[in-house]
Amino acid sequence: MDDFFFSLVLAGISVGSVYALVALGLNLTFWTTKTLNFGQGSLMMLCAMLTVFLSSQGVAMALAVLGSLLVIAALGMFIERWTVRPALRSGGSTMGWVVSTLGFGIFLQGMAAKYFGSQAVAFPEVIFTAQDYVTLFGQYVSLQYLVVLAVAVVLILLLELFVRKTVWGQAVHAVSLDPELALVQGMPVRRIILGSFMLSSVLAGVAGVLIAQIGGTVDPAFGFDLVLLGFVAAVLGGMGSSLGALAGGLVVGLISKLVGGYVSTAAEHGIAFALLMLMLAVRPQGLFGRPEVSKA
Amino acid sequence: MLEVRGLQVSYGAVRALEAVSLTAAPGGITAILGANGAGKSSLLRAISGVAPVAGGQILLDGRDITTLPAAARAKLGLAHAMEGRRLFRQLTVEDNLKLAWSFGARATPLPAAIAEIYGRFPILEQKARTMAGLLSGGQQQMVILSCTTIRSPRYLLLDEPSLGLAPIIVQQIYGFITEYAQRSGITVVIAEQMATLALRVSRHGFVLRRGRLVLEGDSRTLLEGGGESGALAASYL
Numbered sequence: 001m002d003d004f005f006f007s008l009v010l011a012g013i014s015v016g017s018v019y020a021l022v023a024l025g026l027n028l029t030f031w032t033t034k035t036l037n038f039g040q041g042s043l044m045m046l047c048a049m050l051t052v053f054l055s056s057q058g059v060a061m062a063l064a065v066l067g068s069l070l071v072i073a074a075l076g077m078f079i080e081r082w083t084v085r086p087a088l089r090s091g092g093s094t095m096g097w098v099v100s101t102l103g104f105g106i107f108l109q110g111m112a113a114k115y116f117g118s119q120a121v122a123f124p125e126v127i128f129t130a131q132d133y134v135t136l137f138g139q140y141v142s143l144q145y146l147v148v149l150a151v152a153v154v155l156i157l158l159l160e161l162f163v164r165k166t167v168w169g170q171a172v173h174a175v176s177l178d179p180e181l182a183l184v185q186g187m188p189v190r191r192i193i194l195g196s197f198m199l200s201s202v203l204a205g206v207a208g209v210l211i212a213q214i215g216g217t218v219d220p221a222f223g224f225d226l227v228l229l230g231f232v233a234a235v236l237g238g239m240g241s242s243l244g245a246l247a248g249g250l251v252v253g254l255i256s257k258l259v260g261g262y263v264s265t266a267a268e269h270g271i272a273f274a275l276l277m278l279m280l281a282v283r284p285q286g287l288f289g290r291p292e293v294s295k296a
Numbered sequence: 297m298l299e300v301r302g303l304q305v306s307y308g309a310v311r312a313l314e315a316v317s318l319t320a321a322p323g324g325i326t327a328i329l330g331a332n333g334a335g336k337s338s339l340l341r342a343i344s345g346v347a348p349v350a351g352g353q354i355l356l357d358g359r360d361i362t363t364l365p366a367a368a369r370a371k372l373g374l375a376h377a378m379e380g381r382r383l384f385r386q387l388t389v390e391d392n393l394k395l396a397w398s399f400g401a402r403a404t405p406l407p408a409a410i411a412e413i414y415g416r417f418p419i420l421e422q423k424a425r426t427m428a429g430l431l432s433g434g435q436q437q438m439v440i441l442s443c444t445t446i447r448s449p450r451y452l453l454l455d456e457p458s459l460g461l462a463p464i465i466v467q468q469i470y471g472f473i474t475e476y477a478q479r480s481g482i483t484v485v486i487a488e489q490m491a492t493l494a495l496r497v498s499r500h501g502f503v504l505r506r507g508r509l510v511l512e513g514d515s516r517t518l519l520e521g522g523g524e525s526g527a528l529a530a531s532y533l
C-alpha cells in the first residue's frame with residue numbers, strides 16, 4: 001500500500017473518530033430536547049485550554065484533564081439552564097436556542113482569549129508523544145492516533161450500551177420519543193435533560209483534548225470548525241443515531257483528509273459541507289436515520 | 297381522595313375549564329362526560345400536571361398538589377392513560393412495560409408484574425418484542441392500560457379508553473377496567489364521550505359543557521335520562 005495514502009487514511013480515521021464524539025454529543029441533547037448545543041466548539045477549546053493551564057501550574061496531567069472535564073460539565077448545566085431552557089420556554093420562534101448556544105460559545109471564546117491570550121499554545125502530551133509509533137502492516141502508526149481512535153470508539157460503545165441496556169438509558173430514549181408521556185410516567189425529565197447537556201459537554205471536552213493531542217496546539221478559535229464538522233457527521237449518519245455518528249464521523253474524517261492530501265488542504269473542510277448538501281438532497285434522514293414508526 | 301376546587305385551565309386566550317369543582321369518590325369509578333371540546337382531557341391533564349392551570353386547587357388525599365411538577369405527582373401514585381393512545385411507539389411492548397414499572401411504585405417485582413399482564417392479555421406476550429407503534433389500536437390500548445396498572449397506582453385517570461376501537465374490544469377493555477378497579481380498590485376516573493359506556497361501570501358521573509360543570513349525579517340516575525327529562529342528552533347539545 002502507498003505510504004502517503006495509508007497515512008492519510010489513518011489521520012482520517014483518527015480525526016473522524018473525534019468528529020464522531022462531537023456528533024454523539026450533539027445527538028445527546030437532540031434526543032432530549034431536539035436542540036443542538038452549538039457552543040460545543042468553545043467547550044472543546046476551553047477544555048483543552050484549561051488542561052494546558054492546569055498542567056502548566058504543576059497539576060498532574062490526569063488530574064488536569066479530569067478537573068477541566070468537571071468545569072466543562074458544570075458549563076453544560078449552565079448552558080441548559082440559561083441558554084436553552086429560556087429559549088425553549090419563550091416558544092414562538094423555536095430556533096432561539098441556535099443563537100443563544102452559539103452566542104454563549106462565542107462569549108466563552110472571548111473569555112478564553114482574554115485570560116489565556118489568543119496565541120496558540122502547545123498542548124502537553126497526555127500519554128504518548130508524537131514520536132511513539134507501532135508498526136502495522138509494515139507501516140508506522142502513531143500511538144497517539146490509536147489512542148484517540150480507541151477512546152472515541154470505547155466512549156461510543158459505552159454510550160450505546162448505556163442507552164440500550166440500562167433503565168436510565170431507556171428513559172433518555174423515552175424522553176426523546178415523548179417527553180410529556182415520560183413526565184406523566186414519573187420520569188425525572190428535567191434531570192434527564194440536564195444530564196444530557198452535561199454528558200454532551202463532557203464528550204465535547206474529551207473530543208477537544210483528543211484533537212489537541214493530535215494537532216499539538218490549541219488557541220481560542222480552535223473548535224469552531226470542529227463543531228461544524230461534528231454537525232456534518234451527525235447529519236450524515238442520521239441525527240440521533242449513535243452508529244450513524246460513528247459512521248458519519250469516519251466518513252467526514254476520511255474524505256476530508258484524502259481530499260486535503262490529494263487535492264488541496266484548502267478544500268479539506270469545504271468538501272465536508274458539499275457532502276452534507278449531497279446527503280440532504282439524496283437521503284435527508286441520513287445513513288442510519290430511522291423512519292417514524294406509527295400506525296393509526 | 298382526589299378533589300378539584302374551582303379549577304381553571306387556560307391555553308393563552310382559550311379558556312378550557314372554568315371554575316370546576318368535583319370529587320372523585322375513593323375506591324370507585326367516576327365518569328367525566330361531555331362532548332368534543334368540553335374540557336375532559338384538560339381536567340385530567342391538569343390533575344396530572346401537564347395542563348396550564350390558571351386558578352383553583354387540586355387536592356390529593358387532602359394535600360394541595362396544584363404546583364407540584366408532573367413527575368412528583370406520578371410518584372404520589374397518579375397514573376394517567378392520556379388521550380390519543382400515547383405510548384412509546386419506537387420501543388417494544390416489553391420495554392414500554394419495563395419503563396412504566398421502573399418509575400412506578402414497584403409494589404410487585406418486575407417478572408411477576410409482567411407475567412400477570414401477559415396472563416391477562418396473552419396477545420401482548422406474543423408481541424413482547426414488537427415495537428408498540430406497530431400494534432393494532434386495541435392491542436395498543438391494552439399496552440397503555442397495562443403501563444398504568446403495572447405502576448401500582450392509587451389513582452388511575454383514563455382518557456377515552458374506547459376511542460376508535462371495535463365494540464368487542466371496547467367491551468374487553470371496559471371489562472378489564474371494571475375488574476381492576478374492584479380488585480385493587482383504587483380510585484378511577486374515566487373521561488368518555490360515550491356516556492352510556494362510562495355510566496354503566498361508574499358510580500358517579502360529572503358532565504362538562506364548554507368548560508363548565510353542568511350536571512352531576514349518581515351514574516344510574518344519569519343513565520336513566522339524567523333525572524329531569526333528558527338533562528344528560530341536553531348537556532351534549
Ligand SMILES: Nc1ncnc2c1ncn2[C@@H]1O[C@H](COP(=O)(O)OP(=O)(O)OP(=O)(O)O)[C@@H](O)[C@H]1O
Pocket residue numbers: 307310311312330331332333334335336337338339379489
Ligand atoms: N393545547 C391546547 N392549546 C389550545 N387550546 C387547547 C389545547 N388543548 C385543548 N384546547 C382547547 O380547550 C378546550 C377543551 O379541550 P379538551 O381537549 O379538554 O376537550 P375534551 O373534552 O377532551 O374533548 P374531546 O372529547 O374532543 O377529547 C377545547 O376548546 C380545545 O380546543
Ligand SMILES: [Mg+2]
Pocket residue numbers: 336337338379455456
Ligand atoms: Mg379529550
